[in-house]
Amino acid sequence: MSKKTDRADVLPGTLDMLILKTLTITPMHGYGIAQHIQQVSREAIQVEEGSLYPSLQRMQVKGWLTSEWSQSPTGRRARYYRLTAAGKKQLGAEVADFRKAIEAIQRVIQAV
């Protein structure tokens, strides 16, 4: 089964941007980030755990995020991620690039 209509894998290369954007709201733990993206996208995007945690780690290494263990509202331990200044800057760049990219693609697919 190829499952073309899968909710995940929406547009490769955009996951980091979605996570960074979500963290502009407030520091959040991984599971919460995934839930948020899923809800705001109206179930169109499902962030798989096997994509989420590696991405969070990559972005920490790049200095876009910091994290610390803390208590989630449900009393469970959870690692909370916080956007850094570099992360905010990166988000701005990625959003700008994304807009340029979809404009360019739409020029092609709307061409006569």
Add this chain to the structure above:
Amino acid sequence: MSKKTDRADVLPGTLDMLILKTLTITPMHGYGIAQHIQQVSREAIQVEEGSLYPSLQRMQVKGWLTSEWSQSPTGRRARYYRLTAAGKKQLGAEVADFRKAIEAIQRVIQAV
């Protein structure tokens, strides 16, 4: 060098769609397809040869394209690619998926 502002690599997963769309105009050879996408996108998208030819081969295997050797207007031999009915159908599906995907992403990046 990472060259973030590179014109290529615009949005992974969209190359097939751009090629299929280009071939709705008329059968074209590989080099011509690349030129067309580059021009219509106003130089925002540059299709690398190392991406183009493998993609054309994949899509032929999937039955979305057929091809034959022919003469280009400049008198050189060139392989002309033609969209099949399956290719047209695939293009429609990809465009629909693309629109849904960018809508979902924009909901996330425009969220308050």
Add this chain to the structure above:
DNA sequence: AATCAATACATAGCTAATCTATGTGTAGTC
């Protein structure tokens, strides 16, 4: 008390797409 669903993190291994780099060869121009 036992079981199950939801919450929460993490990693190994695979696949697929695209890139870089390289190679071949032709036609036209300077």
Add this chain to the structure above:
DNA sequence: GACTACACATAGATTAGCTATGTATTGATT
């Protein structure tokens, strides 16, 4: 004769995201 643009092709590397799996905790249901 050299150079540029045209034209196709493949090998190898990189990267992102997936599937699958494992651990552990909390709260609800039976």
